[in-house]
Amino acid sequence: MEPLLVVKDLKKYFPVKRGLWFGERADVRAVDGVSFAIGRGETLGLVGESGCGKSTTARLVLRLLEPTAGEVYFGKTPVFKANRKEMHQLRRKMQIVFQDPYSSLDPRMSVKDIVGEGLVIHRLARGQEKTERVAELLEMVGLGREHLGRYPHEFSGGQRQRIGIARALAVGPELLIADEPVSALDVSIQAQVINLFEDLQEQLGLTYLFIAHDLRVVKHISDRVAVMYLGQIVELAESDELYRNPLHPYTQALLSAIPVIDPKTKRQRIILEGDPPSPIQVPAGCRFHPRCPKRFDRCDTEAPVLREVAPRHWVSCHLY
Amino acid sequence: MRNGSLLMIQDLQTHFFTGEGVVRAVDGVTLSVRPGETLGLVGESGCGKTVTALSILRLVPDPPGRIVGGTICFDGRDLLRLPEEEMRSIRGCAISMIFQEPMTSLNPVFTVGEQVAEGIRHHQKVSRREAWDRAVEVLRRVKIPDPARRAYEYPHQLSGGLRQRVMIAMALALGPRLLIADEPTTALDVTIQAQIIELLMGLQEEMQMAVILITHDLGVIAETADRVVVMYAGRVVEEASAEQLFETPLHPYTQGLLESLPKLEVGKRHRRLTAIPGVIPNLLDLPTGCKFAPRCPKVIGDCWPTEPELKEVRPGHWARCILA
Amino acid sequence: MSERARRGTGRSVRGLFSGQWQWSPGIVLGSAILLFFGLMALLSTLLAPYDPTRIPEGLQGLSLLPPRGDHWFGTDLLGRDLLSRVLYGARISLLIGIVVELVVTPIGVIIGLFAGYFGGRIDSVLMRTTDAVMAFPALVLAIALTALLEQPGLLSVIIVLTAVRWTTVARLVRVQVLSLREAEHIAAIVALGAGKGRIIFRHLLPNCLAPILVAMTFGVASNILAEAGLGFLGLGIQPPMVSWGSLLAEGAVYLTAKPWLCVFPGLAITCTVLGFHVLGDGLRDVLDPRLRS
DSSP: EEEEEEEEEEEEEEEEEEESSSSOEEEEEEEEEEEEETTOOEEEEEETTTTSHHHHHHHHHTSSOOOOOEEEEEEEEGGGGHHHHHHHHHHEEEEOSSSSSSSSSSSTOOOHHHHHHHHHHOOOOOOOOHHHHHHHHHTTTTOOGGGGGGGGGOOOOOHHHHHHHHHHHOOOOSSSEEEEEETTTHHHHHHHHHHHHHHHHHTTEEEEEEEHHHHHHHHHHHHEEEETTTTTTEEEEEEEHHHOOOOOOHHHHHHSEEEOOOTTOOOOOOOOOOOOOOSSSSSSSSSSSSGTTOHHHHHHOOOOOOEETTTTEEEOOTTO | OOOSEEEEEEEEEEEEEEEEEEEEEEEEEEEOOOOOEEEEEEEOSSSHHOOOHHHHOOOOOOTTEEEEEEEEEEEEEEEGOOOOOHHHHHHHTEEEESOHHHHOOOOTTHHHHHHHHHHHHHHSSSOOOHHHHHHHHHHHHTOOHHHHHHHHHHHGGSSSHHHHHHHHHHHTTTOEEEEEEEEETTOOOOOHHHHHHHHHHHHHHHHOOOOEEEOOOHHHHHHOEEEEEEEETEEEEEEEEEEHHHHHOHHHHHHHHHHOOOOOOSOOTSSOOOOSSSSSOTTSSOSSTTTTTTGGGTTTTGGSOOOOEEEETTTTTEETTTTT | OOHHHHHOOOHHHHHTTTOOOOOOHHHHHHHHHHHHHHHHHHHHHHHHOOOOOOOOOSSSHHHOOOSSSSSSSBBBBTTOBBBHHHHHHHHHHHHHHHHHHHHHHHHHHHHHHHHHHOHHHHHHHHHHHHHHHHHHHOOOOOHHHHHHTTOOSSSHHHHHHHHHHHHHHHHHHHHHHHHHSSSSHHHHHHHTTHHHHHIIIIIIHHHHHHHHHHHHHHHHHHHHHHHHHHHHHHHSOOOSSOOHHHHHHHTTTTTTTHHHHHHHHHHHHHHHHHHHHHHHHHHHHOGGGGOOO
């Protein structure tokens, strides 16, 4: 079966000038050679800590940013080679839900206008028809018709996220990218929104790229999970397999860092030394080697490659 | 409630007088902490846990907030009746606090060494030189690499994890008996979070300090707390030892929180999360009777109109629910 | 971070018009002061006890009289009643203040929007031009322009003030746009397929309205002061028109001997400017408390 989304060797470097006049140009290597594919109806989770490049990847896929190198294929269409007309149509097919419920909605627009704007831009509905369609969408995400005329500040964080989801669904996308959609929400609300995502996927046959820093949430909702570190994917496997058998030392540390709800077990935790390095000064060789508890000589100088070392399980590490 | 406590809060009430009405942020909270113990204070936004912590140190912004009732006994003295000067000598010395966002809690125009040293000099009569040396010592104790050099750096030159360590250093410089940590790791990456928690627990044991750890992350609580207090809408709804709470939670809110967390288990992916329906109540418009009743899956007629009392259902395990 | 704390309490400009009005002390006081002066200006023809431009016969006895029963503000050198002249002056001063602002704002907004949104070359060009105009000492520019226009007068004042003041609005709007551009709700509608026009005029502009409105109130106050300054230098409106600035110019010579000639127009200017400032502060507090810091 043909995948819905294919990302090939995506790179995004942001130039940063050092020094006042003639400083050397350093590059922030936000995304540095990322490749993956998502099948129709599948959920791929993208997990990593701050600075790993997952949000930048999301924006590149949607062409909210232009890449430094690489290509993204939606179906058979290369996204970065699309002209304006093609891009306009492509935009209907892939949408995004953002992290911050407080800045992702225009504060001076009513809910009806926010959710319905996609319909207007793509000439799908106007006037009364638009109102009806928006009301349907609101009901689909667990809100009601009475919310049509209200403004964002009248809603809680969880409700605003629902509005954001309704807005994304209005144009009928096939792919939905969720960029940390529950990180800013209270725990009891997170579960509601996660359930909503799952219900919608089943109802509408959506494909998800689900980005988060919390492995628990990502594992729960994803079929497969990709772990990112400093602009690259270091491990990619099915959800259960990743948890059962994490191969990359970084994944192991991530899993081990997650607190466990069982006060009786005293686990042996892998505590990583040092801080996440900055994407401007990328370490030579394997990017993780300065913090890796299992590093050896080869890691300092030679960068590993993402390889399939077990069925449907890819790792980028010299240990394998 | 208990003897031998280091800190005992009785029936604390802290209200905010806003243009839209009175917000009862903390409405009758009673809890205590023993010397050397870690008390976990858990709840979501608006439950009153941060305001409780600020009330202990009398840092509630006034206006619009005010502590309108209750007592807070620390070492036999009621903190709420102390004159401000004595409070100042307690803050940072006997009781310290660290906050969630280290960037906004550190002064950007002073080096980290200066900030730690200043705290020391405020409470003890020592020379600048000596205060600086002690500051470097404390920075070393919180495992900041190369502390003598880093003491000369400014907050913006440090990463989030290091800044949090500096905050901890400032709080611990004078060996407090009680440390209040308000969401100390929420703003940090999960691997850094693990480092910081490990550091705090190590220091606690070393210094025999009591810790009130405020967080919404039940996992962190499970790993670090001796006893746990769960708050909702400005009041305590459950209190127990960590083991008791996670093994047999009595209050439906606690049960709901535990069930709504995605678990890292193999093979259970398609189990739907059991979410708590509804939203956190608006503190300006609380229902009569049990405050959790509108969202409670086990609600019955008797949950209105009187609010249940906090009862000791089992030894050491209290719950504010008529069904417990 | 507490959800409640992040919700903020700012109201939108649209909110103002849809009934979310809040009568803060600033708005009430400012509006009261301005209403007072506005009425004064509008009803000047009815309120003025004398014709402000007519020179009376029997000049000797009526020249430079201090305030008294039949001339509340006294009279000037030519025996004209000062109260009447101040009332008439209100018309011109307020007119200039408001008209200039109404012309300057759209110009500045367009420039600021385009510079902020497009960035790059366009931004550089527009901003360097703005910087160049701002770097010029305003007074020198005023003198040069007036000379160019040959005749000082109402029109020249309006043109000169417009030329000098558009830069403030442009920079203000540009800054707003620069920060708004990165907001997630803008990214969301780009992802939805919105074109540049829609983004600029339907999304960026309305979110700038609040600071623009506040800036306008302060702007009118500045214009009135600037007009007074120009009038004082002789670059302002010419007789028989009366403005507060021209009154100041006339009375300056007699400042120590006959102070009332300057005091009353001066007081009028001060109170009006104060009124606009108080209104502006009040508006700003209601629209966006965050702007305060």
